[in-house]
Amino acid sequence: MRFPSEPRPLCSAILCFLSLASRSLAADADKTATSTACTASSTSGAFFDLRPDMAQKKAADGSKPGYGAQTVDYHARGYDYGSNFTLNICGAVVEPVDGVIGVEDSKWQNISAYYTSKGDVYSLGLQSGTLVSRGKELVLQYTGGSPCGKSKKRDESDLVEKRSFTHSGAAYRDPDSGRDEDTLVVASAPATRAASTSKETDEPRRRKSATIFFSCDRDPTAGAAQVSFIAADPDECSYVFKVKSQHACAGVEPHKPGSVGPGSVFLIIFAIAILVYLLGGIFYQRTVAHARGWKQLPNYTLWASVWSFICDFFVIATSSCARFLPNRGGYHYVSGSPSGRGRSNREDENRLIDQYDEEWED
Helix, strand or coil, rough: CCCCCCCHHHHHHHHHHHHHHHHHHHHHHHHCCCCCCEEEEEECCCCCHHHHCCCCCCCCCCCCCCCCCCCCCEEECHHHHHHCCCCCCCCCCCCCCCCCCCCCCCHHHEEEEEHHHCCEEEEEEEECCEECCCCCCCEEEEEEECCCCCCCHHHHEEEEEEEEHHCCCCCCCCCCCCCCCCCEEECCCHHHHHHHHHHHCCCCCEEEEEEEEEEEEECCCCCEEEECCCEECCCCCCEEEEEEEECCCCEECCCCCCCCHHHHHHHHHHHHHHHHHHHHHHHHHHHHCCCCHHHCCHHHHHHHHHHHHHHHHHHHHHHHHHEEEEEECCCCCCCCCCCCCHHHHHHHHHHHHHHHHHHCCC
């Protein structure tokens, strides 16, 4: 069967409309996938929002944050580590810190976790709002803290630096070594400093970081989040914490203004399906069945019977409701009263009506 060339513009219009609709849906999906700081979505559809756990600073005008907001930093005991920790969730610590070892002055205000040891402040990383959902675990990581290493190693490096300032060929006795003979410093001071500088340049300095795991706290009476120190690696570069919070429980992602929600997506798909049904049916009825007029609609007989049923149902409903309206047909009393005079007037009217009926029959 050869189809006429007339419906080709209609077919091209349908394809153009479908392509535009798919592009709009893809753009809306990209907008919906945009994540907010301190929030995460898992592959199963769960949504996590830890912004209520973030400790907030007081405003410049002195106004306090909203009711129930966290206003102080979180603290965790180090136990056998020997130092306690201070940190914030997805933000910099509220209390300002200074004199941080190995961190530029301009970055002190962005520190999110630190600890103090023998009067020195060590940073565990700068603020970050990148919350990651890995399976059943919710993870937050801070990086870019103070340089790694123990205080003992730092003392040994200082000792080596002091020895480097000894003039060339001088005798030096090492108190830590159990040897009685003298140790001669063969290298000169400038050569030693140059060697150490080149070594530091070749090997990038590792910095401390903090990894925070979140667990769901379903206790309705629980207050603020509870932070616990878990462990640190032997090089004192990686620190692990665990936070137990009500806001770490999975929830439903709220609708974002300007984005397309599930209901809107369903309506768009439904509208596209209706258009495809109508336009495709009209194309088929016009080209194959050679129908004209209203019969070009797909399943015209079915929809005509449905419309007829709706009209009949409307007539039946209105007729049933009309019975409850006051009846205006038949005779009406001209006047009446509850007294006997009113009853006599009605009897006279009835006799007069009967008389007129008999005269009419004659």
